[in-house]
Amino acid sequence: KEIKEKAKTYYERAIEICKKDSRSRIRNKRLTYCHLSFAAILLDCSSTVARTRKKLIPADDVKVAKRHLDIVEYELDENIPRGTRVQILKTRYDQYYRQGPEMYQLAKETAQDAMQMARRHSFNTELESLQERIDFLDQLCEDTVCTERIKPLVDGNISNSCSGSRFETSCSESDENPSENG
Numbered sequence: 001k002e003i004k005e006k007a008k009t010y011y012e013r014a015i016e017i018c019k020k021d022s023r024s025r026i027r028n029k030r031l032t033y034c035h036l037s038f039a040a041i042l043l044d045c046s047s048t049v050a051r052t053r054k055k056l057i058p059a060d061d062v063k064v065a066k067r068h069l070d071i072v073e074y075e076l077d078e079n080i081p082r083g084t085r086v087q088i089l090k091t092r093y094d095q096y097y098r099q100g101p102e103m104y105q106l107a108k109e110t111a112q113d114a115m116q117m118a119r120r121h122s123f124n125t126e127l128e129s130l131q132e133r134i135d136f137l138d139q140l141c142e143d144t145v146c147t148e149r150i151k152p153l154v155d156g157n158i159s160n161s162c163s164g165s166r167f168e169t170s171c172s173e174s175d176e177n178p179s180e181n182g
Contacts, residue, residue: 008038008041008042011034011037011041014030018034031072031076032072032084035071035072035076036069036072038065039066039069039091039094040065040091040094042057042061042065042068043057043062043065043091043094043095043097043098044057045091045098048132051136062098065098069091069092069095072088073092082121085117086117086118086123089113089114090114090133092110093110093111093133096110104137104140108137108141111133115134118130
């Protein structure tokens with residue numbers, strides 16, 4: 001936590017320093033890097049290991065990360081290179097992922113958009129990490145659907161649900177037929 005706070009302070013300083021650069025192309029390039037990196041730290045998605053941990057990110061951190069992504073996407077130079085656009089989409093995926101299960105589908109679609117862009121422009125080094133994100137979210141969505149269907153039975157609240165056998169069938173069907181759900 002202490003390291004995260006120091007990193008946030010350093011990125012805030014870096015952003016202020018970059019804003020003072022008189023060369024607009026250099027300023028925007030550096031600001032883009034700072035804002036994207038800052039967002040990744042706030043979302044605790046600066047590495048694959050960190051990204052795959054189920055961890056509750058404070059809503060304020062998600063909100064600030066979103067603001068940094070919005071700055072890059074909407075306020076900085078409109079001539080953002082294609083490779084940087086892929087990085088923006090990857091970080092936007094992280095934002096949606098960290099917002100919780102209701103945003104998983106949007107996160108997956110964002111990763112798929114990034115994958116299409118990477119393929120179209122032959123950014124082959126990005127393809128594997130994007131496919132990992134998509135596969136991870138497919139699995140997470142599948143697990144979430146089963147967990148949500150089973151949860152009422154575990155809590156003993158079956159008054160608003162169907163019989164237990166239907167819940168088991170629903171989960172096993174999604175496990176047996178993943179292509180239908182993906």
